[in-house]
Amino acid sequence: MPEPPVILAKGTGAATAAGHAGTASGxxxxxxxxxxxxxxxxxxxxxxxxxxxxxxxxxxxxxxSLKIYPREFFALLGPSGCGKTTLMxxxxxxxxxxxxxxxxxxxxxxxxxxNRRPVNMMFQAYxxxxxxxxxxxxxxxxxxxxxxxxxVAERVEQMLALVQLHGLATRxxxxxxxxxxxxxxxxxxxxxxxxMLLLDEPLGALDKKLREQTQxxxxxxxxxxxxxxxIVTHDQDEAMTVADRIAVMDQGRLVQVAPPAQxxxxxxxxxxxxxxxxxxxxxxxxxxxxxxxxxxxxxEGRPDFTCxxxxxxxxGDTAWFGIRPEKVAIDKDMPPDRPGQNAxxxxxxxxxxxxxxxxxxVKLDDGQMVRAQVANRVHLARREIxxxxxxxxxxxxxxxxxxxx
Amino acid sequence: MRRFTWFNATSITLGFVFLYLPIILLVIYSxxxxxxxxVWGGFSGRWYGEALRNDAFLSAAWNTLQVALVTATVATVxxxxxxxxxxxxxxxxxxxxxxGMVYAPLVMPEVITGLSLLLLFVSLxxxxxxxxxxxxxxxxxxxxxxxxxxARLVSFDRSLEEAALDLGCNQFSAFLRVTLPNILPSIIxxxxxxxxxxxDDLVIASFTSxxxxxTLPMRIYSQVRLGVTxxxxxxxxxxxxxxxxxxxxxxxxxxxxxxxxxxxxxAAR
Amino acid sequence: MRGGGWxxxxxxxxxxxxxxxxxLAPFLIxxxxxxxxxxxxxxxxxxxxxxxxxxxxxxxxxxxxxxPDLLSCLGGWADQFWGLVEExxxxxxxxxxxxxIYWLSYITSLEIAAVSTLLILLIGYPIAYGMARAPKAWQxxxxxxxxxxxxxxxxxxxxxxxSILKTEGLLNQxxxxIGLLDEPLVILGTNxxxxxxxxxSYLPFMVLPLYATLVKMDESLLEAAQDLGCTRxxxxxxxxxxxxxxGIVAGSMLVFIPAVxxxxxxxxxxxxxxxMIGRTLWTEFFGNRDWPVASAVAIILLLVLVVPxxxxxxxxxxxxxxxx
Numbered sequence: 001m002p003e004p005p006v007i008l009a010k011g012t013g014a015a016t017a018a019g020h021a022g023t024a025s026g027x028x029x030x031x032x033x034x035x036x037x038x039x040x041x042x043x044x045x046x047x048x049x050x051x052x053x054x055x056x057x058x059x060x061x062x063x064x065s066l067k068i069y070p071r072e073f074f075a076l077l078g079p080s081g082c083g084k085t086t087l088m089x090x091x092x093x094x095x096x097x098x099x100x101x102x103x104x105x106x107x108x109x110x111x112x113x114x115n116r117r118p119v120n121m122m123f124q125a126y127x128x129x130x131x132x133x134x135x136x137x138x139x140x141x142x143x144x145x146x147x148x149x150x151x152v153a154e155r156v157e158q159m160l161a162l163v164q165l166h167g168l169a170t171r172x173x174x175x176x177x178x179x180x181x182x183x184x185x186x187x188x189x190x191x192x193x194x195x196m197l198l199l200d201e202p203l204g205a206l207d208k209k210l211r212e213q214t215q216x217x218x219x220x221x222x223x224x225x226x227x228x229x230x231i232v233t234h235d236q237d238e239a240m241t242v243a244d245r246i247a248v249m250d251q252g253r254l255v256q257v258a259p260p261a262q263x264x265x266x267x268x269x270x271x272x273x274x275x276x277x278x279x280x281x282x283x284x285x286x287x288x289x290x291x292x293x294x295x296x297x298x299x300e301g302r303p304d305f306t307c308x309x310x311x312x313x314x315x316g317d318t319a320w321f322g323i324r325p326e327k328v329a330i331d332k333d334m335p336p337d338r339p340g341q342n343a344x345x346x347x348x349x350x351x352x353x354x355x356x357x358x359x360x361x362v363k364l365d366d367g368q369m370v371r372a373q374v375a376n377r378v379h380l381a382r383r384e385i386x387x388x389x390x391x392x393x394x395x396x397x398x399x400x401x402x403x404x405x
Numbered sequence: 406m407r408r409f410t411w412f413n414a415t416s417i418t419l420g421f422v423f424l425y426l427p428i429i430l431l432v433i434y435s436x437x438x439x440x441x442x443x444v445w446g447g448f449s450g451r452w453y454g455e456a457l458r459n460d461a462f463l464s465a466a467w468n469t470l471q472v473a474l475v476t477a478t479v480a481t482v483x484x485x486x487x488x489x490x491x492x493x494x495x496x497x498x499x500x501x502x503x504x505g506m507v508y509a510p511l512v513m514p515e516v517i518t519g520l521s522l523l524l525l526f527v528s529l530x531x532x533x534x535x536x537x538x539x540x541x542x543x544x545x546x547x548x549x550x551x552x553x554x555x556a557r558l559v560s561f562d563r564s565l566e567e568a569a570l571d572l573g574c575n576q577f578s579a580f581l582r583v584t585l586p587n588i589l590p591s592i593i594x595x596x597x598x599x600x601x602x603x604x605d606d607l608v609i610a611s612f613t614s615x616x617x618x619x620t621l622p623m624r625i626y627s628q629v630r631l632g633v634t635x636x637x638x639x640x641x642x643x644x645x646x647x648x649x650x651x652x653x654x655x656x657x658x659x660x661x662x663x664x665x666x667x668x669x670x671x672a673a674r
Numbered sequence: 675m676r677g678g679g680w681x682x683x684x685x686x687x688x689x690x691x692x693x694x695x696x697x698l699a700p701f702l703i704x705x706x707x708x709x710x711x712x713x714x715x716x717x718x719x720x721x722x723x724x725x726x727x728x729x730x731x732x733x734x735x736x737x738x739x740x741x742p743d744l745l746s747c748l749g750g751w752a753d754q755f756w757g758l759v760e761e762x763x764x765x766x767x768x769x770x771x772x773x774x775i776y777w778l779s780y781i782t783s784l785e786i787a788a789v790s791t792l793l794i795l796l797i798g799y800p801i802a803y804g805m806a807r808a809p810k811a812w813q814x815x816x817x818x819x820x821x822x823x824x825x826x827x828x829x830x831x832x833x834x835x836x837s838i839l840k841t842e843g844l845l846n847q848x849x850x851x852i853g854l855l856d857e858p859l860v861i862l863g864t865n866x867x868x869x870x871x872x873x874x875s876y877l878p879f880m881v882l883p884l885y886a887t888l889v890k891m892d893e894s895l896l897e898a899a900q901d902l903g904c905t906r907x908x909x910x911x912x913x914x915x916x917x918x919x920x921g922i923v924a925g926s927m928l929v930f931i932p933a934v935x936x937x938x939x940x941x942x943x944x945x946x947x948x949x950m951i952g953r954t955l956w957t958e959f960f961g962n963r964d965w966p967v968a969s970a971v972a973i974i975l976l977l978v979l980v981v982p983x984x985x986x987x988x989x990x991x992x993x994x995x996x997x998x
Contacts, residue, residue, distance in 0.1 A: 094567055114570040127568035131586040140582075141572030192572065409807050416800035417808065417816065423797075424823055424877065427834040430844060434837060443837050443844055487689035494686055503686075506693040508990045509983055512927060514935020516952045517972045520959060521700030524969070528703050544696040547689070576681070597825075605827040608937055612959075622829050629829075629942060633837050641830040648826050656818050 035259075036069035037245060044103075045070045045196060045228050046091065051100035053086050053252075060086040062252035063100070068196075073222050073229045075243035077236060079275075083252040084232045088198050091230070092121045105195055115144070120194040124201045126185035128173035134184050135160075135169040141192040159187035162221060179210050186218075190227065199231040203238060215241045236276045240264070248272050269405050273322045280328070280370045281403075282321045286313050293340075294402055296321050299366040305342045306397040312404040323400030325373035330360050331392045332384060340397035346370065348389045353380070360385065362393055428645055435638035442633045452639035462640060465624040469604060472535055472620060476542040477600035483543065484550025484595055489580075491551065492558040510548040518545060519612030526613065533615030541613040542603040549602060550595035557591035558584075590659070597655070601648065701976070708766055708969035766970035776971065779954040780978065786865065786940075786950060787933035790872040791926050794880045797873065798925065802884035803914075806891070817885070824878045832871050832942050839867050839943065863945030871939035876932075880925035887921030888914070920989065927986035931979055951975055 036042035044067035053061040060083045068074045076084040089095045091102060093114030102109045109117060120141070128137050135156050142152045160166055163183035173181060182202065189197055202218070203211045219242050222229045233239050239246045240260040247257040248271075256263055256272045267273035270281055284298035284305070295304040296319060305321055313319050329335070335343055344364055352359040353376075360372045372393055376383075385391060435453070439446025456462060487507055494500065510518065522541045526533055561584065569579035585592075607622040614623065621644075628637055770776045805816045823831060838844045839862040846858040861867050891914065899909035937952035944950070951971065959968040 092567075092571060094570075113575065114567070115573045115575055119571075121568070121571045123564045123568055125562070125564065127562065127564040129565060129568070129583055129587075131583075140569070144573030144578075188568075188572070409804075409809060412800070413804035413807050417804040420797070420801035420804075420877075420881075421819055423874070424819075427838060427874070428823070428826070428831065430838060431830070431834040434844075443840060443842055443847065483689050483692055486685060487693075490686050490689060494682075497686055499690070502698075503690055503693070504991060505987055506697050507689075508987050510697060512931035512983060512986055514932055514937075514952060514975065514979070516935050516937050516955045517704075517976060520955065520968060520972050521704045522696065524703045524707055524965070525696070525700040540696060544692070547692070551689075601825050605829065607829050608956075622827065625829060625833070626938075629833050629836070633833075633840075637833070638837075641827070641833060644830060645826050649822065652818065652822055652825055656814070660814065 034071070034244065036072070037067070042069055044068060045072075045105055046230075047103040048087070049101045049103065051087075051090065051097045051102060053083070053090060053095060054098045059083075059252050061090070061097070064252065064254055066247065066254060066257065068228065068230060070228055071226050073219065073242055073244045074231070075239035075246045076230065076232045076249060077239040077246050077275075078234065078249035080234055082249040084249050085200060087249075088121075088200060088230060088232050091117075091196075092119060092198055093117050118195040119198055120189040120192055120196075121198040121200065122185050122189040122202050124204060126173075126181050126205075128181060128184055128188070130173055132172075133169065134165065134171050134173070134176070137173065137184055138188045138191050140188065145192065155191055159191050162190070162224075163187045178206055179214070182206060182214065186221070190221075190225065194227065196228045196230060199229060201233055202231065204233075204235075211238070212241075218242055240276070248275060250275075266401060267322065268403070270320055270322065270403055273401070273403065278325050278371070278373075279322050280325060282323075282368060282370070284319060284321060286315050286317045286319050286402075289313060289315055293397060296402065298368075299364070302344070302365075303342075306340055307342075307400055307402045308398055310402040310404060313402065317404070320403045321400055322403055323395055325359060325371040327395055327399040328370065328372035329394045330362070330372040330374060330385065331394070332389065334392050335394045341394055342397065343392055343394040344370070345390065345392055348385060348387055348391055351385075351387065358383075360391070362391060431638060432642045432645065435635070435642040437635060437638075440635060442635055442638060452635040453643070456636045456639040456643070459636065461619075461624060462621070462636075465619050465621045468535060468618060469621040472538050472542060472610075473600050473603040475539045476546050476603035477596045479539075480543045480546035480550050480599040480603075481592060481596045483547040484599070485554055485592060487547060487551035488555035488558050492555050507548050507551050510545045511552065513545075515606075515608035516612075519609040522609070523612040533613060534618040535614075537613045537615065538610050538618060538620065541609050542599075542606060545609065546599035546602050550599050553595040553598060554588060554591045557588045561588060597651075604644075704969045704972055707966055708973045709764065710966055766966045767974075769967060770970055770974065775949065775954065776951075779949040779951040780974070782949045783934045783936075783951040784978070786868060786872065787930050787936075790869055790876070790933055791930045793869065793873050794877055794929050795922065795926060798877055798880035798884055799922075801877075802881045802888055802921075805881070805885050806888035813889070820878050820881050820885070824882075828875055829938060831875055832938050835867070835871055835874065835943060836862065839870070862943060865944065865948055867943040868940050868948055868950070871943040872933055872936060875939065876929045879928040883924040883928065884918060884921040887918045891917055920993070923985070923989055924993075927982055927989065931982050931986065934979060935975060 046066075046068040048064055048066045051061055051064050052059060062083070064083075064087065076087060078084045086095060090097055091104075091109075093109070093112060096110060104117070104119065129140065132140065138156045138159050139152050142155055147155070156169070160169060163186055165180060165183050165187065168176065168180065168184075173184065176184065182205070186202070199218075203214055206214060215238055218229075222242075229242075231239070231242060243260060245257060245259050246263050248255045248263065250271055256268050258266075263272065264276055267276065267279075270279075273279040273281070282296075282298050282305075284296040287295040287297045287304050289295075289309060292309055294307055294309045294313065296307055297304050298321065307321055310319070334345075335341070337343075346362040346364040348360055349363045349369065350361040352361070356376060358374050358376055360374070362370050362372060364370060370393055434442060434445075436448050436450060437445055438449035438451065487503075491504060491507060519541070522537075522544070523533075525531075526537050526540075531537060565583050565587070566579050569583040570576070574582060605622060606620075607626050610620045611623055611626075614620065625637060625640065628634060801820075805813065805820070808816055836843075840846075841858050841860055841862065843862070845861070846855070849855045850858065861870075895913050895917070896906075896909050899913045900906065904912060935952040935955075936950060937956050940948045940950040940953045941956070944953075955968050955971045955975070958964050958971060
């Protein structure tokens with residue numbers, strides 16, 4: 001009887017809560033949460049130390065350092081060409097770093113060929129061997145390790161059960177649907193029980209519905225096995241759904257590494273704020289900076305915004321106030337003045353309707369556009385606000401972030 | 406939507422009539438009883454019997470077969486290596502020269518290839534015979550083989566090899582276990598192509614052969630120069646028939662595999 | 675194949691060495707012999723690879739070829755060079771310029787090859803185009819029908835035309851039979867027969883690359899052209915033809931280059947007045963047994979063909995890159 005898959009007490013919900021609070025370890029109620037990155041004593045499974053990869057003159061990865069901890073589901077997120085795939089391929093052994101070191105489980109990896117590394121990869125287009133059956137594909141790596149026949153068969157069974165592909169063992173890859181192929185690829189790369197699984201855009205070939213369903217399955221398999229997963233993706237929804245932590249990459253560098261909620265609510269740069277989700281960015285000059293709050297002058301003759309402090313900024317600096325459209329309230333009348341509340345007036349320029357939501361594009365008096373997103377709780381015909389209307393936009397002082405870059 | 410017009414149909418039909426009529430006529434007249442090859446004298450298979458009893462033909466055919474078998478096998482191995490170097494070799498000193506040497510023999514006039522190889526063999530004092538014909542044939546056939554195989558190798562998904570490496574293969578076993586099974590059809594095609602190229606060659610063999618090493622095309626040529634004979638008609642028809650049957654059988658087998666694959670794919674959906 | 679391992683080097687070395695010894699080296703020998711004396715080079719042929727003796731030290735400055743070196747050793751070097759030229763004479767090449775037969779052979783070969791290539795293109799394009807537009811289910815069969823003649827013996831296919839084109843052959847029997855002709859046409863032994871033979875035997879070489887480019891072509895491009903105001907003919911002329919140029923180039927090179935040096939067709943179908951260079955070379959070699967002159971003929975033929983061969987090569991390289 002094979003040993004049962006390890007079940008881990010690791011709630012992604014709890015991790016999200018911790019991230020949301022933006023605190024160090026220790027969540028609500030004092031329950032133990034999974035956040036080894038906040039623990040200075042935690043030993044990373046993988047560590048990139050000042051890794052640079054040059055292709056000719058171009059740096060695909062530029063002096064990058066990163067730690068990934070055991071049992072983490074880690075996402076590398078970025079636009080195509082940002083170096084995320086190169087980073088993963090260096091870990092798998094298909095590229096070698098020009099400078100720097102990659103450590104895995106206490107060993108430096110440079111010079112170790114891909115076949116001797118305790119990591120396995122799930123390829124973008126799955127790379128299933130067309131000449132082998134599903135079972136033989138899954139058994140491929142096990143046989144290379146010289147596992148006894150009985151054990152190979154047992155492990156293949158186990159993997160087929162894990163990805164719910166019983167009864168398809170003798171099929172060839174071309175006889176499978178896209179979703180089934182994806183499962184075979186997953187089973188094949190997990191069969192060798194790697195210390196770490198690398199997933200290169202694993203769901204890119206699936207349609208939207210199937211992709212969403214598969215994301216949850218991936219998370220559940222990862223939690224059951226306790227294997228560390230590193231996923232490369234350009235899809236922010238996918239990264240947010242599956243990952244414990246997300247690293248946003250741009251031009252070979254890490255821009256921000258944080259849990260999904262923190263990265264969404266507290267982006268540290270305009271790039272991250274803009275890449276994940278939708279954001280209004282209002283440029284201004286810092287008028288005052290205190291411990292808790294800051295004041296931003298955004299338009300001469302209008303009241304300054306009150307916003308959260310940013311220790312990187314001092315009065316007189318150029319800064320950007322970023323706020324998500326769904327956090328902006330829109331009213332026909334001026335909202336009652338409350339402490340810490342910001343309110344501006346403008347004209348409705350355009351309304352984007354996507355069924356459940358409406359996005360109001362409002363032109364402020366200085367010409368800047370701000371979007372407010374509202375759930376359509378009443379019927380479209382009974383909507384109060386229309387084109388050309390004068391409206392008030394308002395938000396609380398802690399609903400947005402003040403960004404230095 | 407593609408429109409297949411009358412013009413298209415007519416050009417295909419006329420084209421194939423042009424390509425096949427001479428061969429069909431050759432086969433028909435090989436059954437002509439009359440010694441005057443272009444005057445129909447009744448149906449007879451007697452020239453086939455005569456051709457098969459002709460010792461000169463038989464010994465030449467045996468020579469040709471030996472040369473073709475050795476050529477096809479060695480040329481396929483070398484051609485596979487050359488294709489791997491071309492497609493996967495990356496940059497190395499003299500890559501352009503190597504590419505040139507692989508492609509040039511495809512278009513090089515045979516008289517030049519034949520003459521130059523003969524002069525090489527003479528200058529190195531290599532005794533000429535079947536061996537030198539084989540060396541010459543391998544040299545040009547390997548280039549065809551490498552073109553056929555590299556076409557398949559170029560379209561071969563590189564990530565399959567990477568997956569094999571990732572799952573514990575080294576470079577060599579990844580090639581053996583994953584690449585080779587997947588490019589096998591092109592390797593078989595390359596073998597068959599090398600075989601028929603060697604089987605057909607007249608000019609290069611004439612230059613590089615020595616005493617006693619007469620191949621079938623050389624024998625046919627020396628007879629044909631003296632005029633058309635019914636025996637040659639019969640012999641040629643047999644060769645054409647052999648190749649045709651071979652090619653049709655090969656393509657039917659691959660077509661059946663293809664049909665099964667398509668049916669399976671449809672069933673999967 | 676990553677890195678520069680020992681295995682990779684061996685892998686490259688095996689086919690490389692084979693081609694160097696059996697493809698490139700022979701050309702150098704042909705060149706060397708084309709420059710040697712008639713008397714000493716006639717068979718039974720004795721010394722060829724006495725290169726050190728005639729090259730000797732002269733090889734060194736020539737190889738380095740830098741100006742200061744050249745100047746400093748010019749005195750001794752120049753003497754040696756002229757000494758070499760005396761030993762390596764150009765008599766064979768001079769001989770080629772003096773006898774009309776060679777000039778005529780080159781010109782006729784180029785002319786026949788060029789005209790044949792054009793004819794094959796004109797005949798092959800509609801066939802390839804029709805194949806590319808034929809129903810998908812037919813295409814494998816049609817493709818096989820084009821490839822099949824390629825597998826059958828070139829010699830036999832040329833031979834098959836003899837009984838058709840002969841004065842008392844099948845074509846004349848047919849034409850006289852339907853009363854179109856009173857006197858039989860004389861075709862065999864003329865350039866017409868050579869054209870027919872070359873067009874016939876090289877047609878598949880043109881159809882295959884043309885078909886390969888035409889079948890890949892996106893049908894929506896033609897629809898877009900028609901949508902933008904083209905008639906079907908102008909769409910064909912402005913879209914299909916330009917996009918099939920790679921196929922046209924590949925096919926033309928595959929036909930033209932070997933056709934220039936063709937031997938079997940002019941020998942079996944042509945007459946005594948059909949002077950094609952392949953045949954002249956063959957006669958020079960097997961008939962007159964003059965190896966140096968045959969070598970010189972081959973070298974000049976190679977020089978004539980260098981430009982199209984390089985064009986073909988670059989095309990192949992680009993095709994290889996594109997497929998990557």
